[in-house]
Amino acid sequence: MGKRILKHAILGLLSKKDMSGYDITGEFKEEIGQFWSAKHSQIYIELKKLLSENLISQYIEMSGEKLERKMYRLTSEGKKELEQWLVVPDETIETEKDVFILKLYFIKHIPKDKVEALFRNQFNIRSAKLAYLREQYQQIFGEQHPLEIDADQLGHYFVLTKAISREESYVKWLEQSLEIIKKREY
Amino acid sequence: MGKRILKHAILGLLSKKDMSGYDITGEFKEEIGQFWSAKHSQIYIELKKLLSENLISQYIEMSGEKLERKMYRLTSEGKKELEQWLVVPDETIETEKDVFILKLYFIKHIPKDKVEALFRNQFNIRSAKLAYLREQYQQIFGEQHPLEIDADQLGHYFVLTKAISREESYVKWLEQSLEIIKKREY
DNA sequence: CTTACCATGTAAGCTGTTACATGATTGT
DNA sequence: ACAATCATGTAACAGCTTACATGGTAAG
Numbered sequence: 064m065g066k067r068i069l070k071h072a073i074l075g076l077l078s079k080k081d082m083s084g085y086d087i088t089g090e091f092k093e094e095i096g097q098f099w100s101a102k103h104s105q106i107y108i109e110l111k112k113l114l115s116e117n118l119i120s121q122y123i124e125m126s127g128e129k130l131e132r133k134m135y136r137l138t139s140e141g142k143k144e145l146e147q148w149l150v151v152p153d154e155t156i157e158t159e160k161d162v163f164i165l166k167l168y169f170i171k172h173i174p175k176d177k178v179e180a181l182f183r184n185q186f187n188i189r190s191a192k193l194a195y196l197r198e199q200y201q202q203i204f205g206e207q208h209p210l211e212i213d214a215d216q217l218g219h220y221f222v223l224t225k226a227i228s229r230e231e232s233y234v235k236w237l238e239q240s241l242e243i244i245k246k247r248e249y
Numbered sequence: 250m251g252k253r254i255l256k257h258a259i260l261g262l263l264s265k266k267d268m269s270g271y272d273i274t275g276e277f278k279e280e281i282g283q284f285w286s287a288k289h290s291q292i293y294i295e296l297k298k299l300l301s302e303n304l305i306s307q308y309i310e311m312s313g314e315k316l317e318r319k320m321y322r323l324t325s326e327g328k329k330e331l332e333q334w335l336v337v338p339d340e341t342i343e344t345e346k347d348v349f350i351l352k353l354y355f356i357k358h359i360p361k362d363k364v365e366a367l368f369r370n371q372f373n374i375r376s377a378k379l380a381y382l383r384e385q386y387q388q389i390f391g392e393q394h395p396l397e398i399d400a401d402q403l404g405h406y407f408v409l410t411k412a413i414s415r416e417e418s419y420v421k422w423l424e425q426s427l428e429i430i431k432k433r434e435y
Numbered sequence: 436c437t438t439a440c441c442a443t444g445t446a447a448g449c450t451g452t453t454a455c456a457t458g459a460t461t462g463t
Numbered sequence: 464a465c466a467a468t469c470a471t472g473t474a475a476c477a478g479c480t481t482a483c484a485t486g487g488t489a490a491g
Contacts, residue, residue: 065449065480068348075355085470098350105451107472130459130470142358149352150363152370156378159345162254164284164411166335168404169261172328177336184338192342209429217433218354225350225422232418236411243395247403251452251477271442291479293444316442316487 069109070118072099074137074145077119083132084110094199094219097226110135118144175244182241189237193230199223255295256304258285260323260331263305269318270296280385280405283412296321304330361430368427375423379416385409 076082076090084107091100101109110133113119118141124132137145163185170178200223204212212220262268262276270293277286287295296319299305304327310318323331349371356364386409390398398406 066348067449068346068351069450072351075351075358078355078358083470084472088470095351095354096344098344098347098354100344100346101450102452103471104453104473126469127460132470145355146358149355149359150367152367153348154374156374157346157348158282158284158286159347159415160254160286160343161284161345161411162252162339162343164408165254165258165261165281167407167411168281168284169264169331169335170404170407171400172261172264172332173335181336181338188340188342210432214357218356221353221356221426222350224426225347225353228418228422229345229415232414236414240407240410246396253477255478269442270444274442287478288480289443290445290481312441313488318442 068099069101069105070113071145071148072101073106073109073113074118074141074148077135077137078142078145081134081136083124083134085132094196094222094226097196097229098222113141117141178244179241182237182244186234186237186241189230189233193227193234196223196227196230200227254285255287255291256299257331257334258287259292259295259299260304260327260334263321263323264328264331267320267322269310269320271318280382280408280412283382283415284408299327303327364430365427368423368430372420372423372427375416375419379413379420382409382413382416386413 072095073087076087076095082090084103087106087110088101088103090096091106110119114121114135117138119135120138122134122136124134126132163181166173166181173181203216203223204220209220258281259273262273262281268276270289273292273296274287274289276282277292296305300307300321303324305321306324308320308322310320312318349367352359352367359367389402389409390406395406
């Protein structure tokens with residue numbers, strides 16, 4: 064049996080407010096998408112499953128004349144399920160897969176100039192992501208001190224600071240490693 | 250079509266030396282398992298696929314009287330395929346999934362004492378991992394300067410330093426975040 | 436003798452991606 | 464008109480995990 068993480072991610076998102084499948088798809092393109100995501104095709108299927116498990120309920124909202132938005136709301140059962148899942152500590156850590164580092168493990172088979180190109184590509188992507196995350200942080204929290212952040216925004220704060228910390232560390236390591244590559248003859 | 254990453258990971262591992270499916274399974278429990286891994290059930294299937302694609306060849310080695318080890322070796326085609334794959338820059342970054350941070354996004358629904366327990370649990374797991382990685386580094390590279398590391402070991406060096414950097418950053422962020430949690434009333 | 440490890444494989448089921456398919460709404 | 468975005472869904476396939484299944488070897 065799988066761990067049904069998407070199931071609980073959706074329950075969590077619906078705990079903030081009622082949403083459609085389309086809305087949920089959009090959420091995974093925002094900050095939380097740094098740590099979990101899914102495509103709409105999977106989300107619509109999961110929503111049907113949750114509905115049949117009575118963890119969520121459905122109602123229709125109209126967008127204009129004909130366009131139906133199927134809105135979903137947590138049931139009390141769904142809220143209970145979410146709360147139970149949240150407090151269970153995870154005993155093990157999943158492999159945090161990273162194809163760039165996997166490739167680097169086989170660096171012996173990559174020509175030196177190509178190695179530098181791969182590093183620069185990764186540096187550009189990661190730097191752009193970091194800049195985007197910092198901008199998000201500024202827009203939402205500005206110069207606010209963490210102790211003064213609203214309880215409703217605390218989850219958002221942690222997700223953003225974690226994502227920023229992850230990318231900062233990545234970029235720093237890339238810089239250091241590229242320096243080593245450039246200095247070495249191999 | 251998928252990206253066939255396991256396929257190339259196996260080709261990469263076989264580029265170092267001939268291995269059995271069991272050996273490859275073992276490799277994914279070592280350092281490279283920090284960035285990619287697979288279970289034996291998947292590996293045996295992938296090896297058959299690679300064999301039918303003529304990217305690897307097979308021979309039998311005996312362990313004792315009756316126990317057969319099916320050894321695999323890169324073919325020249327396989328080596329070419331690997332080298333081609335290695336130099337292609339990845340345009341996008343996959344979501345680096347992390348269930349702990351996902352849960353934290355829904356912190357509003359976790360009682361304060363349980364939040365602290367979750368943090369401490371994560372701190373213990375990550376610290377242990379970091380200690381293990383540092384020990385590995387010491388054993389393999391000791392006080393050696395990066396510019397003096399053997400070309401054969403360079404991939405290993407980058408994978409280990411990246412894993413250490415990742416865990417250091419994670420632990421630091423956990424400490425800072427737990428401080429905030431403890432100071433806040435919510 | 437018994438435990439841990441070596442060694443390979445299949446089956447069932449769940450998770451996730453890509454592609455196919457359709458139609459409405461909003462802004463230019 | 465046209466494009467971008469809103470909105471929902473299914474089908475086929477690929478990736479991955481868990482469980483089932485079997486047997487050999489080495490050390491105490």
